[in-house]
Amino acid sequence: MTARITRRTPAAKSRLAAAGAIAVAGALLVTGCGDQTKDNSNGSGNSDTASSSAAPLAGKLPQAIRDKGVVKVGSDIAYAPVEFKDASGKTVGIDPDLADALGKQLGVTFEFETGTFDTLITGLRSKRYDVAMSAMTDTKDRQEGVDSETGKKVGEGVDFVDYFTAGVSIYTKKGDDQGIKTWSDLCGKKIVLQRGTVSEDLAKAEAEKCPAGRKLSIESFDNDQQAQTRLRAGGADAGSSDFPVAAYAVKTSGGGKDFELVGEQVEAAPYGIAVAKTNTELRDALKAALDAVIENGEYQKIMDKWGVAEGAVDEAVINGGK
Known part of the structure; x- marks a missing residue:
């Protein structure tokens, strides 16, 4: 559930990912079953x-x-x-x-x-x-x-x-990247992601750097699919998850019409x-x-x-x- 760069933020879960295209078989992205x-x-x-x-x-x-x-x-x-x-x-x-x-x-x-x-x-x-x-x-x-x-x-x-x-990646709604290419471009935006991940660590660290009046808003969810749903509905400007997960969502959600990857992955x-x-x-x-x-x-x-x-x-x- 994420996308990334250079700094190593120790704890979060990073479900991160490898560089390169992800040619995954066309299994549908289905929500996980109930907890435990x-x-x-x-x-x-x-x-x-x-x-x-x-x-x-x-x-x-x-x-x-x-x-x-x-x-x-x-x-x-x-x-x-x-x-x-x-x-x-x-x-x-x-x-x-x-x-x-x-x-x-x-x-x-x-x-x-x-x-x-x-x-x-x-x-x-x-x-x-x-x-x-x-x-x-x-x-x-x-x-x-x-x-x-x-x-x-x-x-x-x-x-x-x-x-x-x-490594970790950032993704946006397709055709609406709002100029987001790096984590520093997220100031003044809202990002959705999974709680407890490296994506969340990176977002919190970036939020501390944002200047006054350009706050980075972070909304965290129990799982990555909830974050994707929020972004798909227009409730945020960007999402972040591990590269393989973000790339798979880009490839499969809405038949490839919902999202696009932006910038480079980080934190391999x-x-x-x-x-x-x-x-x-x-x-x-x-x-x-x-x-x-x-x-x-x-x-x-x-x-x-x-x-x-x-x-x-x-x-x-x-x-x-x-």
Whole structure:
């Protein structure tokens, strides 16, 4: 849900994204289901995936997860093309496809459960989820459990297994960019975005720079699709989200007639699978599985399928965010 540039704003979620055109298959942009709803329809539950006997890396998982055969994933499933519901209600996208590939290596099913983005780490801490996988930007603040706005310690932090690189973009109604090309052009305008994201951090930082009489107004929503709806209806001048999400909205909303990207993406940074600090065995198993799917070519097929190959990584990295 966003678009970006040079400064690194540590905490927000950045669902960010890779440079380059995004040629995504024409799945419809569909709103995510209700908060905190379990979803088993991401296609990862086939017998081959769930069978640890056929999985080369099953032995690396914690025994408790091997016994139940499921990795519970917290995700904001309203962020096409990273994770979203298709027209049939099935959870699809980059993250679910990658989870399927990881599941085949580990002999488990990745079971997606939807929640608002800014509650996912809390759900991870409370053990509602085993991992959070939701276009979440790996940042030092998140690793250390620091609130990016106050600088105060709010939790024990999480570890990340980084699997993609993305940046943030700005988009406007098509044919009505109002001269917006950079973040500094937003002074005197109104921007809509998703709460808890890098887009929100960038907007707040920019608002502090705007001169008197040219205030930047920010309206934040629980999910990116709500922000898109607001902009589409004329309730704002611009929106911001991670590049792949913004590019997908531009391509699909209104058959490509609703929005346009403006300026360059910024704040390129890694997406990571978040894991509790205490669960190093699961973290290391995920890293091994990701390296395996990169090596066997499944990872590249997924990147190509969703048109995001320029955000692909060459290897899994633990806590690579800065």
